[in-house]
Amino acid sequence: MTQESSQLHCPATFVVVRHAEAAYEHDVLTRDGGWLTAPGRAQAAHLADQLAGRRVAAVVTSDLARAVQTAEVVAGRLGVGPTVETRSGLREFDIGDWVGKPRTFSLASVINAWAAGDLSVGCEGAETGADIVARFVAVLQDLADQYRGETVLVVSHGTAMQLALGAAATNATTRFTFGRSVPNCGVAEVEYDENGLRLLTFIGVAPPHASDLPNESQTPGL
Numbered sequence: 001m002t003q004e005s006s007q008l009h010c011p012a013t014f015v016v017v018r019h020a021e022a023a024y025e026h027d028v029l030t031r032d033g034g035w036l037t038a039p040g041r042a043q044a045a046h047l048a049d050q051l052a053g054r055r056v057a058a059v060v061t062s063d064l065a066r067a068v069q070t071a072e073v074v075a076g077r078l079g080v081g082p083t084v085e086t087r088s089g090l091r092e093f094d095i096g097d098w099v100g101k102p103r104t105f106s107l108a109s110v111i112n113a114w115a116a117g118d119l120s121v122g123c124e125g126a127e128t129g130a131d132i133v134a135r136f137v138a139v140l141q142d143l144a145d146q147y148r149g150e151t152v153l154v155v156s157h158g159t160a161m162q163l164a165l166g167a168a169a170t171n172a173t174t175r176f177t178f179g180r181s182v183p184n185c186g187v188a189e190v191e192y193d194e195n196g197l198r199l200l201t202f203i204g205v206a207p208p209h210a211s212d213l214p215n216e217s218q219t220p221g222l
Contacts, residue, residue: 010149011193014140015051016165018158020044020073021184022066034066036073043185044070048077056080057147060139061155062090070185071155080153089135092157096126114163115178129163136164137197144192158182165190169199172207180205 021040036044047070056078061071063086071084095107113121119129127135136156143152158181165188166177177188180203189200199207 011191011198012144012147012149013151014143014154014190014192015054015056015151016154016156016161016188016190017047017070018161018182018184018186019062019064019067019070019155020047034064036066036069040066040070040184041073044073045077047185047187048074051078051153054151056153057150058085058143059153059155060085060087060090060143062086062092062157062160063088064091064157067155067157071153074153074155084155087139089139090154090156090160091135092160093129093132093163094123094126096123098123111159111178114159115174117167117174119163119167129167132160133164133167136160137168140168140190140192140197158186161186161188165197165199165202168197169207170196172199172202176207177202 019034019036019040020043021037022034023037024034051074057080059071059075059078059080061067061084067090068084068086075081075084107123110121110123114129119133122128122131140154143154161182162177163174166172166174169190177199182203186203188202191198191200
């Protein structure tokens with residue numbers, strides 16, 4: 001087998017993380033709300049220190065401010081750059097008609113449907129779970145082609161991670177990923193090759209056998 005053909009079968013590794021702690025505008029939800037707090041910047045710096053022993057080829061992030069700022073802190077400390085790459089496909093789910101309204105409603109029905117594997121639903125006036133998975137996985141697929149055999153840091157959002165990684169992984173389900181909350185700078189690690197996406201760990205836990213998957217779900221922050 002030549003080096004070129006061998007490389008075609010070499011998976012890309014993605015370290016997928018939720019953005020660091022962010023502050024938001026009072027009780028109002030906006031599409032691009034949130035900027036890193038001082039503790040959030042410390043969290044991002046700590047994440048960079050944890051990754052210092054690995055060869056990170058690139059840092060790619062959602063284009064929402066709280067994710068971009070997290071990525072910039074990590075990339076700067078790792079010396080990866082000179083700039084981070086933004087991809088809108090890595091965004092958090094859109095709340096549609098609820099944009100700009102006080103947080104007086106519950107997302108539980110939508111989140112619980114996704115956790116149970118029903119990707120046909122979404123917030124009023126917004127994309128469905130299937131739409132979110134498609135755009136998120138399209139980014140990973142593109143990056144896997146570009147970074148075969150390398151490690152890429154991907155900065156995204158808690159629910160988008162739970163939904164896309166659980167639904168797309170060949171060895172896990174949304175019941176598993178939604179069964180644990182995603183803290184700020186929480187990490188999932190995946191491999192992506194010609195056989196698809198394989199979840200290695202999600203918030204420090206390897207996917208269990210199908211019979212051991214939890215039934216409960218948790219609703220994380222944005």
